[in-house]
Amino acid sequence: xxxxxxxxxxxHLAHIAEEFEKIPFENKEQFLRDVLTIEVHSRQHTKVxxxxxxxxxxxxxxxxxxxxxxxxxxxxxxxxEAICDLLFIKEKQNLLLLGTPGSGxxxxxxxxxxxxxxxxxxxxFFRVADLVGQLEEALKQGTLPKVKRQIETCDYSYWTN
Numbered sequence: 001x002x003x004x005x006x007x008x009x010x011x012h013l014a015h016i017a018e019e020f021e022k023i024p025f026e027n028k029e030q031f032l033r034d035v036l037t038i039e040v041h042s043r044q045h046t047k048v049x050x051x052x053x054x055x056x057x058x059x060x061x062x063x064x065x066x067x068x069x070x071x072x073x074x075x076x077x078x079x080x081e082a083i084c085d086l087l088f089i090k091e092k093q094n095l096l097l098l099g100t101p102g103s104g105x106x107x108x109x110x111x112x113x114x115x116x117x118x119x120x121x122x123x124x125f126f127r128v129a130d131l132v133g134q135l136e137e138a139l140k141q142g143t144l145p146k147v148k149r150q151i152e153t154c155d156y157s158y159w160t161n
Contacts (some may be wrong), residue, residue, distance in 0.1 A: 015042035051117035061110040068123075086116055089155050109158040119135045121155035128161050 008017035016039050023034045088095045097105040113123045138147040
């Protein structure tokens with residue numbers, strides 16, 4: 001058993017080593033398919049968790065909890081469905097959320113960010129004051145180009161005050 005776990009570790013198949021004993025054996029093909037499917041699903045789950053952590057959301061929010069009201073005015077060029085389907089990311093467009101405090105901008109932006117993470121996109125959540133401090137520190141340390149690249153490689157970023 002420990003030899004099998006060591007082999008899985010060498011092949012970077014950590015999830016298989018933990019789960020394979022739970023899979024019923026009907027035939028070789030079914031067993032191998034089920035084992036590899038567990039590895040794929042586990043890796044996807046781990047990736048989403050890593051992306052959400054890397055995004056540095058202040059708190060997690062979901063679209064299912066967001067209240068769309070008649071007070072929300074969208075430009076004629078987009079729809080609620082297009083926004084929720086993250087078409088603006090696919091089309092490399094900006095999404096600008098304007099409104100008074102408490103109107104749900106941060107909730108919507110965070111929920112869209114979480115959904116983007118779930119779809120495998122790189123996301124960052126920034127408080128402007130923190131970002132300015134981070135940029136100043138990077139400038140002092142000579143790492144500004146690195147920080148700039150990290151920001152530029154994001155598929156979706158949200159900035160708040």
